[in-house]
């Protein structure tokens with residue numbers, strides 16, 4: 001995905017919002033020829049804490065726009081869909097689909113399209129003018145063979161470091177000057193370790209994959225990182241090997257109970273002053289906000305050292321599954337998430353930025369302003385841990401290698417596990 005100027009238009013308001021703004025409630029009832037009303041089961045992994053608060057904000061708009069429909073929460077807990085994706089697969093395979101489910105834009109979505117588990121909704125895009133309100137690069141990630149299969153609710157940035165300034169200060173580190181490189185960062189992590197705090201907090205497998213992807217990006221640069229996913233960057237090269245060594249070094253500065261923690265626990269260590277740094281996507285922003293933390297004072301953020309100028313991208317999107325569902329209900333949900341009201345309520349609560357380009361950036365709090373700016377101006381690369389870069393199967397194999405390394409510390413084993421996973425998934 002190339003740099004986009006889509007969100008540059010964010011500050012430009014004044015466009016005429018297309019029909020999907022005010023008449024959402026009515027426009028859904030005709031869809032699918034069904035009656036308006038009934039249950040709408042929405043399947044996500046936003047089951048708890050700040051993520052549930054984001055979903056709740058969206059549901060509130062859905063209920064206002066669609067009083068005839070009843071929202072049913074089908075959420076399955078576990079960050080990044082670590083449990084939800086398996087549950088969803090078995091439901092889809094046993095022909096028990098929800099009205100809609102969360103899927104990442106990019107390669108992950110292609111899995112569902114190729115398995116014929118989601119329907120083409122290009123007609124909704126035409127009818128509602130959505131082709132004009134979402135960025136072209138994002139539409140490209142949602143499109144396969146000229147058809148489009150889901151509606152994006154947001155855009156998240158993955159390459160963000162969250163830091164506790166007072167923990168840094170106590171270790172003699174100036175929080176206003178982020179480390180310029182991985183080497184500088186590692187020097188700081190040494191200092192922090194000596195000061196008795198956890199230098200870098202982390203959680204279970206998928207959060208480790210998340211850290212690994214940002215280190216690959218930092219060490220290889222945007223082009224070579226992107227090349228990992230189409231085979232143009234050699235996983236067996238010395239450059240990738242060196243990046244994996246850096247990852248291994250970073251992991252040595254993390255909490256040893258990592259396998260038992262999901263992302264909110266790891267991020268909480270920053271809020272509680274038990275750890276100095278955490279690398280996480282900007283859904284973490286919602287956790288800081290939920291606990292009334294002040295950006296710039298109680299916490300600071302910066303791009304993972306070495307990744308300044310890149311936006312490690314992912315987007316949540318919602319689908320129209322194949323099977324016996326309340327289609328009018330699905331369409332009502334999709335209308336809500338695409339609407340300016342839905343996008344605003346959701347993204348303000350979720351820490352992400354709107355996928356729509358016709359939004360007033362000034363309405364967003366300071367952290368999101370940094371993300372809006374980066375998305376508009378930086379090089380955009382696809383996230384591995386969040387479905388933009390690879391199909392689910394390849395991510396699963398990378399996760400297995402990363403998990404094994406967390407347990408046995410065998411860095412050469414991690415390198416060969418990554419090479420094997422790439423060879424297997426790039427062939428054919």
Ligand code: GAL
Nearest residue numbers: 051078079080081283316386
């Ligand atoms: C991502 C998802 C985000 C957030 C995160 C942590 O995969 O896109 O919206 O929920 O997982 O669970």
